[in-house]
Amino acid sequence: MINAxxxxxIFTELPEKEYLKTIPSNYRKKLGQFFTPSFIxxxxxxxxxxxxxxxxxxxxxxxxxxxxxxxxxxxxxxxxVFKFTGYExxxxxxxxxxxxxxxxxxxxxxxxxxxxxxADWNRKFDGIVCNPPYLKFHDYKSKNSLLNMFKAKLxxxxxxxxxxxxxxxxxxxxxLRKGGRAAYIVPSEFLNSNxxxxxxxxxxxxxxxxxxxxxDFNLGIFEDAITTSSILLFAKDQxxxxxxxxxxxxxxxxxxxxxxxxxxxxxxxxxxxVKIKELDEAQKWRIYYxxxxxxxxxxxxxxxxxxxVSRGIATGANNYFMFSESKRIKxxxxxxxxxxxxxxxxxxxKHFFTNNDFKRLKExxxxxxxxNATDLSDENLRKYIELGEKQEIHKRYLTSHRTPWYSLENRxxxxxxxxxxxxxxxxxxxxxxxxxxxxxxxCVYLKPNLLPKVDxxxxxxxxxxxxxxxxxxxxxxxxxxxxxxxxxxxxxxVVDLEKIDLKHEEEILKLFYEIRDKEIRGEDIAKExxxxxxxxxxxxxx
Ligand SMILES: C[S@@+](CC[C@H](N)C(=O)[O-])C[C@H]1O[C@@H](n2cnc3c(N)ncnc32)[C@H](O)[C@@H]1O
Numbered sequence: 260m261i262n263a264x265x266x267x268x269i270f271t272e273l274p275e276k277e278y279l280k281t282i283p284s285n286y287r288k289k290l291g292q293f294f295t296p297s298f299i300x301x302x303x304x305x306x307x308x309x310x311x312x313x314x315x316x317x318x319x320x321x322x323x324x325x326x327x328x329x330x331x332x333x334x335x336x337x338x339x340v341f342k343f344t345g346y347e348x349x350x351x352x353x354x355x356x357x358x359x360x361x362x363x364x365x366x367x368x369x370x371x372x373x374x375x376x377x378a379d380w381n382r383k384f385d386g387i388v389c390n391p392p393y394l395k396f397h398d399y400k401s402k403n404s405l406l407n408m409f410k411a412k413l414x415x416x417x418x419x420x421x422x423x424x425x426x427x428x429x430x431x432x433x434x435l436r437k438g439g440r441a442a443y444i445v446p447s448e449f450l451n452s453n454x455x456x457x458x459x460x461x462x463x464x465x466x467x468x469x470x471x472x473x474x475d476f477n478l479g480i481f482e483d484a485i486t487t488s489s490i491l492l493f494a495k496d497q498x499x500x501x502x503x504x505x506x507x508x509x510x511x512x513x514x515x516x517x518x519x520x521x522x523x524x525x526x527x528x529x530x531x532x533v534k535i536k537e538l539d540e541a542q543k544w545r546i547y548y549x550x551x552x553x554x555x556x557x558x559x560x561x562x563x564x565x566x567x568v569s570r571g572i573a574t575g576a577n578n579y580f581m582f583s584e585s586k587r588i589k590x591x592x593x594x595x596x597x598x599x600x601x602x603x604x605x606x607x608x609k610h611f612f613t614n615n616d617f618k619r620l621k622e623x624x625x626x627x628x629x630x631n632a633t634d635l636s637d638e639n640l641r642k643y644i645e646l647g648e649k650q651e652i653h654k655r656y657l658t659s660h661r662t663p664w665y666s667l668e669n670r671x672x673x674x675x676x677x678x679x680x681x682x683x684x685x686x687x688x689x690x691x692x693x694x695x696x697x698x699x700x701x702c703v704y705l706k707p708n709l710l711p712k713v714d715x716x717x718x719x720x721x722x723x724x725x726x727x728x729x730x731x732x733x734x735x736x737x738x739x740x741x742x743x744x745x746x747x748x749x750x751x752x753v754v755d756l757e758k759i760d761l762k763h764e765e766e767i768l769k770l771f772y773e774i775r776d777k778e779i780r781g782e783d784i785a786k787e788x789x790x791x792x793x794x795x796x797x798x799x800x801x
Contacts, residue, residue: 268659270332274298274359274543290349291392291423294322295444299474299490300388302517303442306492307386308334311523312342317434319375319391319427321345322370324356326388331363343368344384346375372703376426380412380433387431387441391424399423407591415461424473425458428690432465432493440494447473447487448665449543459540466535468492470520473548474507492713498524502538504548505530546731556728556799557750565716568677568748572629573694575657577602580646580665581626581697592640597628597672598696600668604678607688607700610721611780614678617692627693672697673702673721674713680742685710685729687715688723689721689775701745712756715764718753718771722792724799728752758797767794 268274275294281286287293295303304326309315317783318326327343334341343366347353353372360368371378380798398406405426406417424445435441450471462468470492496619507513519529525542533547562568574580580604582592606620620627627640635641644665647653653664672693677688679699696702705713719725732747759767774787 269359269362270328277615281506285571290787292322295325295390297325297329297533299326299444301333302513303388303444303490305517306442306520307388307440311711315384316343318345318385319389319431320345322352324360327360327368331366338365345370346373346378348374356363368391376430383434383436385436385439387435389427389431390444394423401614413731429458432467435495437495443491444488445491448490450489456540458667463535463538465538467495468502470493471504472516475634492520499656500535501532502535503530503532506548512526516651551766558755558758560755562751562753565709566705568745569702570690570745571698571702572668573657573698576652580630582628582630583626584621585624587628590643592643593637595639596631598631598695599627600629601696602626602697605686605700610665611689611691611775611779613691617694631667670702673704675703675717676700677703684726684782685743689717714768714771715756718767718791720793721796723741724792724795754795754798761796767791
């Protein structure tokens, strides 16, 4: 038997502290054993037990059962009402927690030494509270069979790059009873990662996410683990229209938030409220909780007022449709059936694509012409089209949906192009050579009244401040690869050109032409770009 003082200690973090002292950290890391501080556990359990109907409570990754201890500590009079279940894969830890929790008299606690991700899919719970292991999925032993199981049960295809904790969330949502509630604490990176996309989609479709509390303390919550964590609070109830994102910067705010979430569904809109159906799983969800860069600046207007951004030409078979000079000669294709075209991102490295750049690519025998087969009475052209049919180019997805299959999409040369994928930020290119472009670039078509101002707009587009504001609308495709879909840009904001007075306009254009000439000569343009940036900052702050 343990004495009354020791029993009190069960309700502190002491058991975890003792465990950390005895078990080596490399062993703990392998199983993702980081323990939840009790002030966080108290917040999370308050959410799930606030649900009157719930009696069956689950912790899928038990550790030493901090969540169960937190519930009993805060609701001692309900000790006999709740039925607790905890899964713990680590035999030693499962044994330790069994021993520890058996000291709490009258509590109904079942501890299962099993892998939660595979076990007992058909059991349902009223309350689920979890700090899952943050482990890379590729270290998991029977990865493929697990992925297949998730696909069969949930109909969702997950990437092998996923992190194990996302699978915990998915299974828990599946196991949540109608009217039930769940609370998860996960690293905030999940909200902003690429592998999180299908999981975010599942969460969105489930309609159960109610709060995302982003804890951005300077101190990490978990010793030597992560710096920012997010608490996700779910409810399988009827209030399924909105989700609220709340940023928490210190402990005091966390205490206030406790009362706030307990008043759910009454008080809403302390943080940022977003319609669930408008959540975009392809976006980083930090757009919902971080201050937008654009909010810092005045005089912004939608980019769509000045321009329409469209995807470049998709041929469906670039190797077939693109011609280098030698290929052109080989097949005897006349120039009138070829359009000058920018095919690949590395072909335009600067902010200006000039006639000389095009000439250079041509001399290097790069594919610079796009086939525009308009008259098959030309014998060589007809033969080349027949060759395409022999190679079954006409049966490809895009070509088979066109009539005739070799016709081109109508995308005339745009005065400005943007590189679609970019590791260092968005890159706008002034298309001085007037070439067509394939899908490595988007076309920026200006509204007719803006054409005389194309250089002024272009001068803005190459500045750091423009980049910063566009960032609000970017998507991340993993490994730092950024992508902007045409509509991300159409929705973005740019400087209001009307707000630029004549003096500034002259200054900007002078600098812009200096930048042009210097960059074309291969000289460094950093100084001039900085100056340009400063002028626009001045305009924004006017
Ligand atoms: C991040 S710790 C959290 C422990 C405790 N709930 C807390 O919050 O302090 C995750 C726990 O899950 C256990 N675990 C790891 N993989 C598991 C799995 N597949 N099934 C069940 N438990 C697992 C680890 O051993 C570890 O104790």
